[in-house]
Amino acid sequence: MNPHVKRNVKLKTFVDALAKANLSPIIINLITVLSENGRLTLTPDVITAFSKMMSAHRGEVTCSVTTAHPLDSANLAELKVALNGFLEKGQTIKLETKSDPSILGGMIVSIGDKYVDMSTKTKVQRLTKLIRET
Numbered sequence: 282m283n284p285h286v287k288r289n290v291k292l293k294t295f296v297d298a299l300a301k302a303n304l305s306p307i308i309i310n311l312i313t314v315l316s317e318n319g320r321l322t323l324t325p326d327v328i329t330a331f332s333k334m335m336s337a338h339r340g341e342v343t344c345s346v347t348t349a350h351p352l353d354s355a356n357l358a359e360l361k362v363a364l365n366g367f368l369e370k371g372q373t374i375k376l377e378t379k380s381d382p383s384i385l386g387g388m389i390v391s392i393g394d395k396y397v398d399m400s401t402k403t404k405v406q407r408l409t410k411l412i413r414e415t
Contacts, residue, residue, distance in 0.1 A: 292316055341375045342368055344392040349401075351380050367392055 295316060299309045315321045336343065344364055346352075352360065357378070364374055374392075386401035 336375060340372045342372050342393050343375045343377065344390065345377045345379065346391075347379045347381050347384060347389040347400075349380070349382050349384050349386050352378060364390075364392060367395070 292313065296309060296313055299312060311327070312321070312324070315324060315327070346360065357376075361374060361376060364376070368374060384400035384402045385405070387399045387404070389400050390397045
């Protein structure tokens with residue numbers, strides 16, 4: 282932005298543009314406060330934090346599953362059923378899947394505060410370490 286334009290002029294222009302976009306007054310106020318405090322660059326972080334808070338409020342539990350190859354729909358459905366067994370009543374699963382060929386096989390599952398590494402890569406590393414120690 283042009284340093285020769287006063288901050289209040291920039292802010293008024295920005296707020297007018299947001300109002301024309303028919304955004305909620307709450308959103309406009311949030312952007313205004315972030316702008317006035319020089320924190321506009323933190324907007325993506327604020328959105329991420331708010332999204333996490335709303336997911337928790339709705340009872341959604343984020344589960345991340347990493348496999349060597351993408352899962353087909355049958356395996357994905359079976360995995361969802363198995364993971365739902367770890368949830369408390371009223372909670373729903375929000376499944377995020379990733380593919381990482383470096384794990385060779387198996388899967389790495391992170392659900393809530395639990396983490397389970399069942400990857401072939403980790404098993405090979407453990408066995409290699411065990412062999413070197415003996």
